[in-house]
Each structure stands twice: as C-alpha cells, then as structure tokens.
Amino acid sequence: MGLVVQKYGGSSVADAEGIKRVARRIVDTKKAGHEVVVVVSAMGDTTDELIELAEQVTPIPSGREFDMLLTAGERISMALLAMAIRTLGFDAQSFTGSQAGVITDSTHNKARIIDVTPGRIRAALDEGNIAIVAGFQGVSQVSKDITTLGRGGSDTTAVALAAALGAEVCEIYTDVDGVFTADPRVVKKARKIDWIAFEDMLELASSGSKVLLDRCVEYARRYNIPIHVRSSFSGLPGTIVSGTNPNKKPEGGEMEQAIISGVAHDTSEAKVTVVGVPDKPGEAARIFRAIADAEVNIDMVVQNVSAASTGLTDISFTLPTNEGQKALDALNRVKEGIGFESLRFDDAIGKISLVGAGMRSNPGVTATFFEALSEAGVNIELISTSEIRISVVTRAEDVPEAVRAVHTAFGLDSDTDEAVVYGGTGR
Amino acid sequence: MGLVVQKYGGSSVADAEGIKRVARRIVDTKKAGHEVVVVVSAMGDTTDELIELAEQVTPIPSGREFDMLLTAGERISMALLAMAIRTLGFDAQSFTGSQAGVITDSTHNKARIIDVTPGRIRAALDEGNIAIVAGFQGVSQVSKDITTLGRGGSDTTAVALAAALGAEVCEIYTDVDGVFTADPRVVKKARKIDWIAFEDMLELASSGSKVLLDRCVEYARRYNIPIHVRSSFSGLPGTIVSGTNPNKKPEGGEMEQAIISGVAHDTSEAKVTVVGVPDKPGEAARIFRAIADAEVNIDMVVQNVSAASTGLTDISFTLPTNEGQKALDALNRVKEGIGFESLRFDDAIGKISLVGAGMRSNPGVTATFFEALSEAGVNIELISTSEIRISVVTRAEDVPEAVRAVHTAFGLDSDTDEAVVYGGTGR
Numbered sequence: 001m002g003l004v005v006q007k008y009g010g011s012s013v014a015d016a017e018g019i020k021r022v023a024r025r026i027v028d029t030k031k032a033g034h035e036v037v038v039v040v041s042a043m044g045d046t047t048d049e050l051i052e053l054a055e056q057v058t059p060i061p062s063g064r065e066f067d068m069l070l071t072a073g074e075r076i077s078m079a080l081l082a083m084a085i086r087t088l089g090f091d092a093q094s095f096t097g098s099q100a101g102v103i104t105d106s107t108h109n110k111a112r113i114i115d116v117t118p119g120r121i122r123a124a125l126d127e128g129n130i131a132i133v134a135g136f137q138g139v140s141q142v143s144k145d146i147t148t149l150g151r152g153g154s155d156t157t158a159v160a161l162a163a164a165l166g167a168e169v170c171e172i173y174t175d176v177d178g179v180f181t182a183d184p185r186v187v188k189k190a191r192k193i194d195w196i197a198f199e200d201m202l203e204l205a206s207s208g209s210k211v212l213l214d215r216c217v218e219y220a221r222r223y224n225i226p227i228h229v230r231s232s233f234s235g236l237p238g239t240i241v242s243g244t245n246p247n248k249k250p251e252g253g254e255m256e257q258a259i260i261s262g263v264a265h266d267t268s269e270a271k272v273t274v275v276g277v278p279d280k281p282g283e284a285a286r287i288f289r290a291i292a293d294a295e296v297n298i299d300m301v302v303q304n305v306s307a308a309s310t311g312l313t314d315i316s317f318t319l320p321t322n323e324g325q326k327a328l329d330a331l332n333r334v335k336e337g338i339g340f341e342s343l344r345f346d347d348a349i350g351k352i353s354l355v356g357a358g359m360r361s362n363p364g365v366t367a368t369f370f371e372a373l374s375e376a377g378v379n380i381e382l383i384s385t386s387e388i389r390i391s392v393v394t395r396a397e398d399v400p401e402a403v404r405a406v407h408t409a410f411g412l413d414s415d416t417d418e419a420v421v422y423g424g425t426g427r
Numbered sequence: 428m429g430l431v432v433q434k435y436g437g438s439s440v441a442d443a444e445g446i447k448r449v450a451r452r453i454v455d456t457k458k459a460g461h462e463v464v465v466v467v468s469a470m471g472d473t474t475d476e477l478i479e480l481a482e483q484v485t486p487i488p489s490g491r492e493f494d495m496l497l498t499a500g501e502r503i504s505m506a507l508l509a510m511a512i513r514t515l516g517f518d519a520q521s522f523t524g525s526q527a528g529v530i531t532d533s534t535h536n537k538a539r540i541i542d543v544t545p546g547r548i549r550a551a552l553d554e555g556n557i558a559i560v561a562g563f564q565g566v567s568q569v570s571k572d573i574t575t576l577g578r579g580g581s582d583t584t585a586v587a588l589a590a591a592l593g594a595e596v597c598e599i600y601t602d603v604d605g606v607f608t609a610d611p612r613v614v615k616k617a618r619k620i621d622w623i624a625f626e627d628m629l630e631l632a633s634s635g636s637k638v639l640l641d642r643c644v645e646y647a648r649r650y651n652i653p654i655h656v657r658s659s660f661s662g663l664p665g666t667i668v669s670g671t672n673p674n675k676k677p678e679g680g681e682m683e684q685a686i687i688s689g690v691a692h693d694t695s696e697a698k699v700t701v702v703g704v705p706d707k708p709g710e711a712a713r714i715f716r717a718i719a720d721a722e723v724n725i726d727m728v729v730q731n732v733s734a735a736s737t738g739l740t741d742i743s744f745t746l747p748t749n750e751g752q753k754a755l756d757a758l759n760r761v762k763e764g765i766g767f768e769s770l771r772f773d774d775a776i777g778k779i780s781l782v783g784a785g786m787r788s789n790p791g792v793t794a795t796f797f798e799a800l801s802e803a804g805v806n807i808e809l810i811s812t813s814e815i816r817i818s819v820v821t822r823a824e825d826v827p828e829a830v831r832a833v834h835t836a837f838g839l840d841s842d843t844d845e846a847v848v849y850g851g852t853g854r
Contacts, residue, residue: 015483050503053443054506054510056443057447057507058510058513062510064521065507068502068505068509069502075498079492079496079499082492083481083485083489083492086489092489
C-alpha cells in the first residue's frame with residue numbers, strides 16, 4: 001500500500017480515448033490503496049510536430065528556446081490527464097518538471113538531473129491528490145531556465161521521482177507487454193521475461209533493446225528502485241527489473257550457471273574500417289583521439305592481428321550510422337599524420353548480442369553461440385565481449401535469421417514453459 | 428529611444444511565415460535603438476484546439492488544469508518567435524508569465540493581475556536581449572499555480588508590463604489597421620481614428636468594438652500608458668489611445684463641442700423582459716439580486732413607465748446571449764416571491780452605440796442620432812445613455828443599416844478628408 005510511480009509514454013496517451021483509458025488505470029491503482037504519482041509524456045506525435053515547426057522557423061534553434069518549445073507537449077498531456085482523473089471523481093493536480101522539483105544542469109536538450117526536491121508533490125499527495133508530473137523536463141539549477149532531458153527523459157523522470165519519494169516501485173507503461181528474450185517482431189517465439197537484473201537490462205538496453213534506455217536503468221540501479229515494465233493496453237503483469245529476483249531464491253547448483261536473459265539486435269549502426277594502419281604504439285590512440293574530438297560516440301572496437309609481412313594492421317569500429325560522415329571527415333583530416341592507407345564505410349551491418357549473467361566463466365556459452373550462427377550460415381565480421389554480454393557484427397540482412405538461431409539454441413523459445421538456463425538445471 | 432512593449436495576437440503568428448514576419452518587425456524596432464519587450468499570444472487556432480481536446484476528455488474541466496493546458500499555446504509561439512529572432516542575428520529569450528513576474532490572484536481562467544515583478548525581463552534587456560513574454564498567463568501569488576487572465580489577457584499582459592517597466596508606448600499589433608469610427612465590415616466608409624482618448628476607447632470597447640477590450644484600456648488609463656493599435660501586416664501607423672492627443676492642442680471654440688469618436692455595435696447580447704412587475708419599491712432590487720447571485724453580468728437596464736391602470740410595470744435588461752438560460756432559471760426561482768407575470772427572452776436584438784466626449788451637454792447629438800435611425804426606418808426598443816455614450820437596442824437585422832445611417836449622419840464617412848466634429852469647427 002505504498003507509493004507507486006507510474007509512467008505513461010506518448011503512444012498510451014495519443015488521443016482523448018487513450019487519456020481516459022490511462023485515467024481509469026491510475027484510478028484503479030489509487031483505489032487499491034496506493035499513493036500515486038504519474039509521469040506522462042507528450043501525446044503521440046506532438047513532439048515531432050513541434051520540432052517540425054521549429055525547423056520551419058530556423059535552421060539552428062537555440063537550445064534554451066527549443067526546450068521551452070518542446071515542454072509545451074507534456075503540459076498539454078498532463079493537464080488533460082488530470083482533468084480526466086477528476087472526471088472520475090478523484091483529486092488530481094498536474095505539475096511541470098520545475099514545479100515537481102526536477103533540478104538539472106544547464107545542458108539544454110540533454111540535461112542531466114542533479115537533484116530532485118519533490119516538496120510540492122509530497123504536499124499534493126498528503127492532501128489526497130494523485131500527482132501528475134510532466135516527464136522529460138526540468139529546471140536548471142543556476143539560471144532557472146526550462147530544460148529537457150533528451151532521449152528516454154520521461155522514463156528517467158519517473159525513476160528519479162520514485163527514488164526521491166521512496167516509491168516501492170516505478171511502473172513504466174508502454175505499448176508492449178514487457179521486456180522480451182528477443183524482439184517479438186523478429187522472433188515469433190520470443191518470451192516475455194518475468195524478471196531481469198539491472199545489469200542484464202543495462203546490457204540489453206545498450207545492445208539495441210528499445211523498451212528501456214540504459215540511462216533510466218542506470219538511475220534505477222543506483223537507487224535500487226524496482227522498475228515494472230508493462231503494457232497500458234493489456235493490463236497484464238510485465239517485466240520486473242530489479243537487483244534481486246523477488247520470486248526466486250537461488251537453489252543449490254544454480255549459483256554458478258550462466259543465466260541467459262535474452263538476445264538483442266541493432267541495425268542502426270555502421271562500421272568504419274581504417275585500413276593499413278602502421279602497427280606501432282600510439283597509432284590507435286591517435287585515431288580514437290580524432291574521433292573523440294569530433295564528439296562521435298563509438299560502440300565496438302576491434303583491431304585485427306597484424307600481418308607480419310607488411311607491418312600494417314586494420315582497425316574497425318562501429319558507430320551510429322548518422323554520425324558516420326563526421327567520423328570519416330575527422331579521420332581524413334589526420335590521414336597524413338597517421339599514415340593509414342584508406343577508410344572503408346559500411347552501413348549494411350547488424351549487431352547481435354547475447355546477454356546473461358555468468359557468461360564469461362561458462363565457455364560453453366560462447367561455443368554454443370558461434371555454433372548456432374554457423375549452422376544458420378551467418379558470417380561473423382567482428383566480435384566483442386563483456387562480463388555478461390557477447391556481441392557480433394554480421395551483414396544486416398542476416399540479423400533476423402541470426403537472432404532466431406541464437407534464441408532457439410539457448411532454449412529461449414516460448415514453447416518451453418519456463419526460461420531455460422544454459423547448461424543448467426532449469427529455472 | 429526608450430523601451431517599447433509590442434503585443435502580437437494569434438492571427439499575426441498563425442504559422443511559421445507569420446512568425447518570421449513578426450520577427451523582422453521586432454528586429455527593426457530593436458535596430459531603431461529601442462529596448463524591446465514582446466508579448467505574444469498562442470498561434471492561430473491553437474487555443475481552440477486545446478479547448479476541444481479538453482472537451483473530449485471531460486465535461487467540466489478543473490480550472491487549475493484548464494489553465495495548465497491553455498498556457499501550452501503561448502509557450503509554443505514564444506519559443507518559436509525567439510528562435511526566429513535569433514536566426515536574424517539578435518539575442519532573444521522567451522519567458523513564461525511566471526518567469527516574467529506576472530503575479531495574479533487565484534481565480535483560474537480569469538485571473539486578475541495583482542503585481543508585476545519583471546526582474547528577469549529587466550536583466551535580459553540589460554544583457555542586450557529582446558525579451559519575449561507569454562501573454563494571457565501568470566502565476567498565483569499564494570499557491571504558485573499557473574493562471575490565465577481570460578479574455579483580452581494578452582493585451583492586458585502587454586499593458587501591465589509596459590507600466591511596470593516604464594515603457595514609452597505599448598504597441599498592440601493586430602490584423603486591422605487600428606480603431607475605426609465603425610466596424611469596416613459593416614460601414615465601408617469607416618475611417619481609421621488617429622487618436623482617441625482612453626475614456627472614449629473604454630466606451631467603444633464596452634459597446635462592441637472588438638479591437639481592444641475595456642479591461643486592457645482601463646489598465647492603460649490607470650497607469651497612463653499610451654497604446655498604439657496597429658497592423659502587423661501593413662506597417663502603417665495605427666490608432667493612438669492615450670490621455671491627451673499628442674498632435675493637437677485644443678483651439679478656441681472647440682472646448683465645449685461634442686467630439687464624436689465612433690459608432691460601435693454588438694449583436695452578441697439578448698434581451699430579457701420581466702413582464703408585469705408590481706410597481707412598488709424593492710421589486711427591481713429583488714430581481715437584480717437574483718441575477719447577481721447567479722453571477723450573470725448584465726448590460727443595459729430599462730424600466731418602462733408604469734401603466735397607472737394596472738399598477739404593473741415591465742423591466743428589461745440585456746445580457747450576453749449565452750448567459751440567458753442562467754438568468755431565466757434564477758428569475759423563475761423567485762417568481763412567486765416577486766409576483767411578476769411572465770418572462771420574455773429575445774436573442775434577435777442588436778445594440779448600436781455612439782461614443783464621443785461632451786455628448787450630454789450637446790442635446791443636438793441625441794436628436795441627430797434618433798433622426799438618423801428614424802430616417803433609416805429602424806425601430807428603437809431600449810435606450811440607455813452615459814456621459815459620453817448613447818446606446819439603443821434594435822432588431823438584430825436592422826443593425827448594419829442603423830450603424831451606416833448614424834455614421835453618415837455624424838459626418839464620419841471617409842470621403843471627407845478629416846474627422847468631423849459634430850456641430851463644430853472641424854478638427
């Protein structure tokens with residue numbers, strides 16, 4: 001019967017009917033005896049429409065004014081949602097990010113939360129209100145200007161408020177039933193995950209799973225706020241993301257097994273290969289300094305073994321496709337200094353990642369992974385691993401087949417009743 | 428070279444092109460050496476669209492949430508306008524009503540301004556910025572909630588900021604060239620007024636002229652802020668509304684003449700007649716107490732002479748048509764106590780008003796007025812006069828002809844080169 005923070009995305013409040021449906025769900029939570037704080041995004045395509053208006057007015061909008069513009073979107077949805085709740089006979093008040101105490105730095109368009117002072121929210125709850133808060137926005141600490149939090153900002157608002165208010169759970173409502181073992185559009189037999197650890201969710205998020213962004217998961221992990229990802233349409237239980245599985249205690253023999261969470265994929269990246277780099281110390285550093293100076297974020301980095309006969313090596317990395325040109329320009333500017341031969345750019349690639357705890361200490365996982373790809377006839381171009389993740393780059397057109405093959409090989413397909421632990425006792 | 432406050436209405440910023448055109452005009456004012464504060468309304472039909480959304484969600488929106496919703500409109504227009512100005516190479520910052528220091532009472536949807544503390548605006552100007560302020564909105568003094576100022580709110584914001592900042596003029600930009608001697612859609616020969624006194628403008632505004640609302644004129648009169656009403660499309664000089672005519676000194680012989688400002692009309696009202704009221708003290712008071720308790724604003728009130736034979740009289744009054752039902756309900760509730768015979772409701776009426784200084788002491792004005800109506804074949808149903816205004820109620824369908832007849836009779840038609848003073852020396 002504690003405090004619950006609920007977040008509803010733009011697709012859940014796309015029109016008046018959606019707003020009324022969400023209002024009923026919120027009221028049901030209140031009726032169940034909870035205090036309820038709701039974080040809401042802008043309706044449907046509102047934000048895109050506002051961005052289009054800005055583009056009609058100016059080629060380079062001022063960051064401060066762009067934030068002022070975009071925050072109009074949540075203002076509309078939150079006021080309508082509060083009205084809809086009051087129509088159902090419950091008290092509700094809406095609050096801007098600033099009124100809710102979401103304090104940020106001054107980086108317009110992608111501000112970071114530096115403090116949350118939810119005094120007005122707490123007071124509204126004490127008076128029996130349901131509090132509706134604009135997601136995605138805050139107020140800068142020094143200049144008191146309106147800021148927006150950038151991608152995934154509304155989810156982060158919800159988690160941050162949940163942490164500041166000591167909520168028992170942060171429910172993220174979306175248009176899918178939860179986090180799946182793979183993208184259900186690619187893998188028909190993908191299974192909804194009932195529970196996943198923060199760390200695994202972080203890896204899935206940074207490997208292409210779009211249900212939650214890594215930023216929000218990282219915040220929840222730091223403050224140990226359980227996230228419940230669920231559908232605003234179906235009403236079914238979704239996926240719990242938390243530090244420890246609330247429904248299971250580890251049993252004997254399980255502790256050291258790898259526990260596969262899921263398969264993620266991402267076709268939004270491109271691959272850059274720097275061909276014929278002199279194989280001597282410092283060359284790689286000069287390449288990545290040039291990339292960093294151009295403010296390009298890179299993902300995987302692989303250096304091939306040097307061909308002994310030439311003394312030259314190739315360095316490949318992946319990056320968001322739309323940052324490709326910037327990276328190539330930066331590298332071409334330092335070509336003479338470094339002395340590499342040429343650059344190759346390839347945006348027809350895809351990345352497949354397997355995420356699960358205990359992976360590195362279970363060499364069988366890697367073997368099974370590569371066997372599955374091989375049997376599916378998928379060629380591997382790059383490999384990168386972390387403690388709980390293994391990623392490969394393939395041709396983009398091979399991605400769906402590769403994801404399905406890996407999903408099946410690790411027993412994740414839903415015709416088995418439960419999640420299957422690799423090499424293990426079943427769980 | 429002082430400070431200028433400019434206000435642009437929704438039709439001036441209806442789309443991206445409009446916003447860019449307004450931005451150029453603002454920059455021109457800045458280039459001329461002025462400090463510029465701009466008050467802007469929501470774009471075109473934005474407010475109507477938001478109201479429609481609210482109606483889809485709830486039959487009776489909460490006042491607080493309705494204000495939160497509506498204020499999204501100015502947020503969009505002001506941010507876009509600031510972006511457009513910056514694209515022209517000038518510094519601009521946008522401010523919400525709250526940020527601009529527009530402090531109001533807590534009456535949502537029609538809040539009154541109780542203080543203006545424009546510290547952030549002054550600071551932005553000192554740094555060389557053009558300040559863009561959201562019209563129509565403020566923040567309540569006690570609860571710190573977002574409020575809206577109701578009809579004419581953006582004009583009032585502009586005048587209030589002009590007063591608080593000591594502006595030399597408040598320019599109200601609209602889609603017409605200024606204040607006219609009559610509605611140009613009705614009277615083809617209506618003439619733009621170069622200058623009009625606050626008092627006359629107040630009477631015109633409360634008699635149906637829609638260019639400025641009486642509320643904004645009253646604020647300007649109290650703080651003696653000259654208003655310049657002009658077109659954002661033509662760039663021509665418009666109408667100055669101020670305490671004294673800046674271009675004219677009174678000449679001998681003019682002081683005592685009536686100076687006709689214009690003819691206003693209004694077809695948005697209805698007439699209620701309370702038939703068969705016992706003609707004894709206190710009956711009228713009971714009728715209007717019942718109306719006041721129902722929070723209905725009434726305009727003209729006329730009591731007919733009692734018919735000696737019956738001891739009964741009729742009382743008529745006019746009110747906004749959409750408040751008619753409320754008034755009838757209130758009167759029916761007290762019918763037994765007062766003992767009147769019946770109620771009549773008539774929404775096919777119109778009001779024509781002649782406004783000008785010195786009218787009451789120039790009986791020829793009234794005579795000419797009624798002669799003009801008579802010659803046009805217009806029947807008069809009610810008459811009401813003030814120091815500088817005479818109003819009559821007629822059939823609604825007679826209004827255009829009545830307005831034209833009066834306009835011509837007082838020599839206001841524009842084929843004369845200058846405004847003509849009734850019975851006077853020309854001016």
